[in-house]
Amino acid sequence: xxxxxxxxxxVRHGLLQAVRGxxxxxxxxxxxxxxxxxxxxxxxxxxxxxxxxxxxSGRVGFDGADLSGMPSHERVRKGIALVPEGRRLFVQMxxxxxxxxGRAGGRPGDWSVDxxxxxxxxxxxxxxxxxxxxSGGEQQATAIGRALMSNPDLLLxxxxxxxxSPLVVDRVYASLQGLISSGTTIILVEQDLNRxxxxxxxxxxxxxxxxxxxxxxxSVSRDEVTKAYFGLHRKAAGGxxx
Amino acid sequence: MSNQIxxxxxxxxxxxxxxxxxxxxxxVMRIINLAHGSLAVLSAFALWLLASRFHIPPFxxxxxxxxxxxxxxxxxxxxxxxxxxxxxxxxxILTTFGLAIVIDNVLFEQFGANTRSLAPFIGSLSxxxxxxxxxxxxxxxxxxxxxxxxxxLGGLQLFLTRTGLGRSIRATSEDxxxxxxxxxxxxxxxxxxxxxxxxxxxxAGAFLGMRATFDPYAGATQLLFAFEAxxxxxxGSLWxxxxxxxxxxxxxxxxxxxxxxxxxIGGHVAFLIVLFIRLYTSGLGLRGLLRFSTGKVS
Numbered sequence: 018x019x020x021x022x023x024x025x026x027x028v029r030h031g032l033l034q035a036v037r038g039x040x041x042x043x044x045x046x047x048x049x050x051x052x053x054x055x056x057x058x059x060x061x062x063x064x065x066x067x068x069x070x071x072x073x074s075g076r077v078g079f080d081g082a083d084l085s086g087m088p089s090h091e092r093v094r095k096g097i098a099l100v101p102e103g104r105r106l107f108v109q110m111x112x113x114x115x116x117x118x119g120r121a122g123g124r125p126g127d128w129s130v131d132x133x134x135x136x137x138x139x140x141x142x143x144x145x146x147x148x149x150x151x152s153g154g155e156q157q158a159t160a161i162g163r164a165l166m167s168n169p170d171l172l173l174x175x176x177x178x179x180x181x182s183p184l185v186v187d188r189v190y191a192s193l194q195g196l197i198s199s200g201t202t203i204i205l206v207e208q209d210l211n212r213x214x215x216x217x218x219x220x221x222x223x224x225x226x227x228x229x230x231x232x233x234x235x236s237v238s239r240d241e242v243t244k245a246y247f248g249l250h251r252k253a254a255g256g257x258x259x
Numbered sequence: 260m261s262n263q264i265x266x267x268x269x270x271x272x273x274x275x276x277x278x279x280x281x282x283x284x285x286x287v288m289r290i291i292n293l294a295h296g297s298l299a300v301l302s303a304f305a306l307w308l309l310a311s312r313f314h315i316p317p318f319x320x321x322x323x324x325x326x327x328x329x330x331x332x333x334x335x336x337x338x339x340x341x342x343x344x345x346x347x348x349x350x351x352i353l354t355t356f357g358l359a360i361v362i363d364n365v366l367f368e369q370f371g372a373n374t375r376s377l378a379p380f381i382g383s384l385s386x387x388x389x390x391x392x393x394x395x396x397x398x399x400x401x402x403x404x405x406x407x408x409x410x411x412l413g414g415l416q417l418f419l420t421r422t423g424l425g426r427s428i429r430a431t432s433e434d435x436x437x438x439x440x441x442x443x444x445x446x447x448x449x450x451x452x453x454x455x456x457x458x459x460x461x462x463a464g465a466f467l468g469m470r471a472t473f474d475p476y477a478g479a480t481q482l483l484f485a486f487e488a489x490x491x492x493x494x495g496s497l498w499x500x501x502x503x504x505x506x507x508x509x510x511x512x513x514x515x516x517x518x519x520x521x522x523x524i525g526g527h528v529a530f531l532i533v534l535f536i537r538l539y540t541s542g543l544g545l546r547g548l549l550r551f552s553t554g555k556v557s
Contacts (some may be wrong), residue, residue: 029313067440093442103438114420118430121423122442167442 018081020045020202021171022065026060026075028065032244035061037226038075043219045170048203050217050234052210059206060102063173066204067099068092080170081217093122096170100177100207104160112140112159115148119166126168136190154185158192166195173198175206190216202239209244224248229257260516262395267512269397271488272405273503276462277481278488279412280456281499285489285515287432287452290340290351294359295460301362302328302464303377303473304370310380315402317377317465325461332457333450336475359478366475377468406468408504409460412497418455419497428452488531492538494497505532 019042028036036058044050051059057122064070066077077084079095087095098119106115116130134141137158143151148159157177164172178186179194190212197203197216207213214220214234221246222230230237230245283293293297295319302324309320315372378385381400388396419425430438431448456492467473467481485506492503506525514525 069436069440076312084492089439090444090445099440101440102435105434105440107433107437109433110426114426118426118438118441118443119422120442121438122425122445124442163441181557252362 019043019078020080021164021204022060022078023066023075024076024078026065026077027073028070029073030061034073035226037063038070039223039226039228041138041172041221041228041231043171043202043204045179046200046204046219048197048205050213050220050224051204052208052213052220052242052246055225056225057223059223061226062100062223063099063175063204063206067097067100067173069099069101070137070226090122093149093167093169094124096124096168097169097173098164098169098171099173100157100164100175102155102158102175102179106148106151106156106163108160109147111147112151112155115143115159116164116166119163124165124168128165128168130166133165136165136195137162139188152232153181154188157181157185157189161189161192167193169201171202172203173204173206177205177206178212186212210239210246214242222246261393262273263516265297265395266401266507267509268505269401270508271501272401272408273428273463273466274484274488274504274507275492275501276404276459276466276504277413278485278492278500278504279408279483279497280414281482282455282489282497283415283459284453286496287428288340288449289348290338290343290344292340293352293355293482294362295355295479295485296367296480297359297362297478298328298457298460299464299467299472299481300475300478301366304366304375304475306377306465306468307375307380310351310377314364316318317380317469321465323460324465325458326399329369329434329454330462332455332460333454333456336450337446340453341446350540351475361483363475370475372474372476374472375468375470375476376469377465379552381469388450400466400470404469404470407462407466408501411462412501415455415459415499419556424448426431435544441455463536484526487526491530491533 022042024040026036026039028033039062051062061070061139065072068084068087072085082095082132084095106111108120113130116133128215134144139155140158140162143155148156151159161177177189181189193216205213205217217234220232220234220242221228222242224245230242277299280496284290284292304323305327306317306320309315309316309323322484339354340351342348384400385401389399390396393499419429427438427448429452430443431445488503488507489500490503491506492499492501506529511522511526511527514521
C-alpha cells in the first residue's frame with residue numbers, strides 16, 4: 018500500500034482550476050520530483066496534500082487514512098510536513114524558536130534542535146538570531162529543520178533552491194541527500210531539472226494542472242521531461258509506475 | 260510636581276492593566292474589541308454580586324470570576340469573533356460594538372443605574388497610604404495595582420517566549436496559515452489568547468471597582484483609556500502598554516494640575532500627539548496626514 022495516494026484530486030483558486038484530476042502515489046522511502054513550468058499547479062498540489070488548500074473533489078489518502086477535509090495541523094500530526102515556497106519563517110522569532118514550533122504537532126521521534134543543528138551546521142552560530150536576520154541559505158535550512166522537527170513520515174519540499182546562490186543550493190542539497198539516504202520519504206518541487214532528476218527515484222511533470230509525464234527518474238530522459246515541461250509531449254495522466 | 264509624577268506612574272499601572280488585554284487581542288487576533296470596557300465592568304459587577312450577596316471578599320471572588328472570564332473569552336472567540344472575522348476586518352469591530360451594547364443593557368436591566376463600588380468590601384485598603392519623604396502619599400491599593408500590572412505583563416512576556424503554547428500563539432498572530440502547516444492549531448491558540456485577554460480584563464475590572472465607582476455604562480470610558488494607552492504604547496507591545504499607560508496617566512495628572520478640567524483633556528492631547536507622530540512617521544507624510552485628518556484618504 019502506498020504511503021501517500023492522491024486520487025483524481027481537483028483544487029480550485031476561486032474560478033481557476035489549478036489542479037485538474039491528479040492521481041499518483043508514493044511508497045515509503047521514495048523521493049518523488051515534481052517538476053513543471055510556473056503555474057503548472059505543483060505548489061497548489063503540495064499545499065492541498067498538506068491541508069493548506071482544501072480540495073474541491075478527489076481524495077488524499079495517507080498511511081491508510083483518508084485526509085479529506087482534515088485541517089493542516091492535524092495532517093502534521095499524521096506525519097506530513099511541508100517546507101513552503103518562500104520559507105515562510107516566523108521572522109520575529111529566533112532560529113531555535115522556529116525549530117521548537119515544529120514540535121507543536123507533538124509527534125514522537127528522533128529529531129531535536131541539536132540534531133537539526135548537527136544536520137545544518139551553518140545554523141549553529143545563528144541559534145539565537147531572529148529568523149528575519151538570516152541569509153537565504155540559513156532561512157532555507159531553518160525551514161527544512163522546522164519541518165523535520167515534526168518527525169514527519171512524508172516531507173514536502175517546495176522550491177528549496179528558489180532565490181539561493183548555486184553554492185548555497187549545493188549545501189542545501191548535500192543536507193537533503195543525507196535525509197534521502199536515511200529513508201525519509203520526500204516529494205520535491207524543483208525548477209532545476211538536473212537536480213530534480215539526480216536526487217529522486219521517481220518524477221512527475223505537470224502542465225496546466227495535469228500530470229503529463231510520470232516515470233522512474235533513471236528511465237526517463239531529460240529530453241522527455243523537457244518536452245513534457247513545455248507541453249510538447251503529453252502522456253495520459255496516471256499513477257506513477259511502482 | 261513630584262507628587263503628581265508618582266501618582267501618575269501608579270495610575271499608569273491601572274491603565275496598563277486594562278489596556279493589556281485589548282493590546283493582546285489586537286496583536287494576536289487582529290481584533291479591536293470594543294466590548295473590552297464593558298467586559299471589565301461585567302467582571303466588577305460579578306465581584307460586587309459575590310461580595311454583597313454571598314459575602315465573598317473581592318480578592319477571594321477573583322478565584323471564581325477570573326476562570327469564568329477565561330471561559331467567556333474562549334467561548335466568545337470560538338462562537339462569535341472567529342466567525343465574524345471571516346467576514347472581513349470591519350465585522351468583528353461591529354460585532355464587539357454590538358456585544359458592548361448588549362452587556363451594558365443587560366447589566367442595566369439587572370442592577371439598575373446606581374453606581375457601585377467594591378471599596379466597602381476591601382476595608383481600609385481602599386484609602387490607606389504610605390507617606391514618602393516630601394509629603395508624598397502613596398495609596399496601598401495603587402501600589403498593589405501597579406505591582407500586579409508589572410507582574411502580569413512580565414508573566415505574559417515569559418509565557419509567550421518560554422512556553423510551547425506561547426510560541427504557538429505568537430506564530431498564529433504572525434502567520435496563521437504557516438502556523439497550521441507546522442502543526443499549530445490556530446483555533447485553539449486564538450481561544451487561549453482570548454481567554455488570557457479576558458482574565459486580564461477581569462483583573463482590571465476588579466481594580467476598577469476597588470479604586471473607583473462603576474455603573475452599567477462605565478465601560479465606554481474604560482475602553483477609551485485602554486485604547487489610548489494601547490495606542491500610545493504601540494498596540495501589540497506588552498511592555499509598550501505599560502509605558503503607554505504611564506504616559507497617559509502622567510498627561511492626565513499633569514493636565515489636572517494645570518487646570519481643574521484638564522485631567523481628561525491632558526490624556527487626550529497626549530494620545531493625539533502620539534497618534535499624529537505615528538501616522539506622520541508611518542510614511543504618510545505631512546500632506547498625507549492632512550488628507551487623512553480631513554477624511555480624504557480612500
